[in-house]
Amino acid sequence: MNHKILIVEDERPVREMIRFALERTGFEIQEAPDGHQALAMATDNTPDLILLDWMLPDLSGIELARRFRKDGHTQDIPIIMLTARAEEDDKIVGLDAGADDYVTKPFSPRELIARIKAVIRRSSATANGEPITHKGLSLDPESHRVLANDDPVEIGPTEFRLLQFFMAHPERVYSRGQLLDRVWGSNVYIEERTVDVHIRRLRKCLAPYGYDSFIQTVHSVGYRFSSQG
Amino acid sequence: MNHKILIVEDERPVREMIRFALERTGFEIQEAPDGHQALAMATDNTPDLILLDWMLPDLSGIELARRFRKDGHTQDIPIIMLTARAEEDDKIVGLDAGADDYVTKPFSPRELIARIKAVIRRSSATANGEPITHKGLSLDPESHRVLANDDPVEIGPTEFRLLQFFMAHPERVYSRGQLLDRVWGSNVYIEERTVDVHIRRLRKCLAPYGYDSFIQTVHSVGYRFSSQG
DNA sequence: CCGCTCTGTCACCAAACTGTAATATATTTA
DNA sequence: TAAATATATTACAGTTTGGTGACAGAGCGG
Structure with missing residues (x-):
């Protein structure tokens, strides 16, 4: 196991909360407070999954997702969007930008972890050539x-x-x-x-x-x- | 039984982990930390299967696989590639270089062993001259x-x-x-x-x-x- | 040296696949 | 309900890909 997860989230308390929950589950964590650092980190030390906040100080989460998708290095990394808004429209835009799943705040750690595992399972299965x-x-x-x-x-x-x-x-x-x-x-x-x-x-x-x-x-x-x- | 397996992997902990898992299953293990030692070992004491890391300090795993395939001694030894990257493209290149299977890190020992057995089963039939x-x-x-x-x-x-x-x-x-x-x-x-x-x-x-x-x-x-x- | 098999290439044809546009249907909206 | 939008379906022409037979050179054995 031991998958690397990159958390992109500007609010420190939220970030730490997530880190705590995920490290307990055995994930390895990287954190980035804004879009540019996230881009740098992702290309530097490729994570297995990216948790992406919708609202960031510099780039919007959507814009960032688009960039990840454009870059060959990060193209196939699954992305889960975190957002406060629960509207269908946003969800659609988010998925359109290339997110693999979508979690609305507030969420329980349990739910987040379940979704992370589901997304990772899916993406690693396809990579292995499993039927x-x-x-x-x-x-x-x-x-x-x-x-x-x-x-x-x-x-x-x-x-x-x-x-x-x-x-x-x-x-x-x-x-x-x-x-x-x-x-x-x-x-x-x-x-x-x-x-x-x-x-x-x-x-x-x-x-x-x-x-x-x-x-x-x-x-x-x-x-x-x-x-x- | 008692097949010899050559592990080519630069990171010692990973190597030892694999050795541990495989020896428990009854395989005989050889280890090489880089491509040149791997080539030497393989021609010296022919293994029944080669586990090949994608990223090596000297040669790339692909290059190494190609060389094994070129040499008459090692030509028919099945190769399983280990890789951290989950991209389809890499998989295609890897198989192109002559790998028989492909396992992405992180993998469970169980999965690795299952794949090793599958590959050996396939290849030992032909090697034994079995119809x-x-x-x-x-x-x-x-x-x-x-x-x-x-x-x-x-x-x-x-x-x-x-x-x-x-x-x-x-x-x-x-x-x-x-x-x-x-x-x-x-x-x-x-x-x-x-x-x-x-x-x-x-x-x-x-x-x-x-x-x-x-x-x-x-x-x-x-x-x-x-x-x- | 000759005749034989085997090999790799080529040229030509057939088949499969692809993207687009035109037309028909369905769904939404005013 | 009619107009406006969105999707389904079909047809088609261009392109790519695969199938096939012919052929010339290499290697071999007689």
């Missing part, structure tokens, strides 16, 4: 294959990557722009509507097995993979 | 022969080696570059498309028995041996 399975639908990066109840699914390269991304980040909405960044790569110029077409193609591959219902549209926001109806 | 069989198709390294439901299959030398590699590593995609490294040997400069031609020849040999369907194309990725449809 990801959700309710009978499974994707194996190693053999580059998708199985629906053990039947091989015919699927093209882009659809494969799309599904892989979705299955690694289930139950989360992604905007089209977000998907283009994460699945296609961040410096491509592609029409956002193109995502729709690939979603369509992905659904078509999964439809014979009924798994197309896992790829869900969230109107005016984007798409989500969910194994819950 | 490998998949659903009626069997390859015997000893007699240098391929049997399809007990009928001898006409097959050329390169196609034999290709099939041998595939059958020893089933259900896993390999890029053309990886196949060139692992089947042809890593210091040849050969056109990647040449692999296609040999795949074609291999399929042609197997076609009369219907086994050509085991050699599968994964579009824009490479090829895979699979006994599943």
Whole structure:
């Protein structure tokens, strides 16, 4: 175990509280009081996860998240946003900026730790090339294959990557722009509507097995993979 | 049993931790803190498996893996890469260099041991000259022969080696570059498309028995041996 | 030296994949 | 309900990728 977590939070008491809770759980902690120090620390000594406050003195948490996502070094580090506001809109913006989860203050240490563990589990699983399975639908990066109840699914390269991304980040909405960044790569110029077409193609591959219902549209926001109806 | 494992890792505590875990499981351990000692040890007292850290003081893990693959003595020793980075890209480069598996730090001893056993199981079959069989198709390294439901299959030398590699590593995609490294040997400069031609020849040999369907194309990725449809 | 097999390349064709635009449907909003 | 927005679906043309047969050189054994 022993994962490194970077806490980016300007209020010292909150920071210390979190540090205390996390160190007790066996995490290794780095702290940064503002965005610039956070950027420096993250590139210097790569953490396994970043806890990011929404409101910072210099950069906003969103802006900072965007920067982490742009840099190759920090691109794949999972980010959890901390925020006082509980509004849906903010949540959407936050997720759009590339956060993996979102915790609203005040939160219990127990909840925070649970979410951290969940996010780390997800991200380290994908990195290891482990097959990801959700309710009978499974994707194996190693053999580059998708199985629906053990039947091989015919699927093209882009659809494969799309599904892989979705299955690694289930139950989360992604905007089209977000998907283009994460699945296609961040410096491509592609029409956002193109995502729709690939979603369509992905659904078509999964439809014979009924798994197309896992790829869900969230109107005016984007798409989500969910194994819950 | 009692396999010899060479640990190549510069940080002493990590090395000792691994040694402790593996010796408890009944493996015999050799340690090397850097690339050059590793090369010397491996040629001196051939191990059955190499655990290779990604970051080493002198050579990079990738470079070292390449060298092992080049040397006739160490060419067929399975390699497991250890790495702190969780990025997909790194994984691809690592496998390209000829690693058989890939474990990201931090890992549990249990996981490491499981992977070691899996890799050894796969490779010791071929090393022992045991025939490998998949659903009626069997390859015997000893007699240098391929049997399809007990009928001898006409097959050329390169196609034999290709099939041998595939059958020893089933259900896993390999890029053309990886196949060139692992089947042809890593210091040849050969056109990647040449692999296609040999795949074609291999399929042609197997076609009369219907086994050509085991050699599968994964579009824009490479090829895979699979006994599943 | 000749005929044989094996190899790596190439050129050409077929198939698969991709992004876009046009059209049809659905959803929201005024 | 109609207009305005957003998404679904289809068709298509360009591009990339894979399949295949032919061929020339290398190596070998007779």
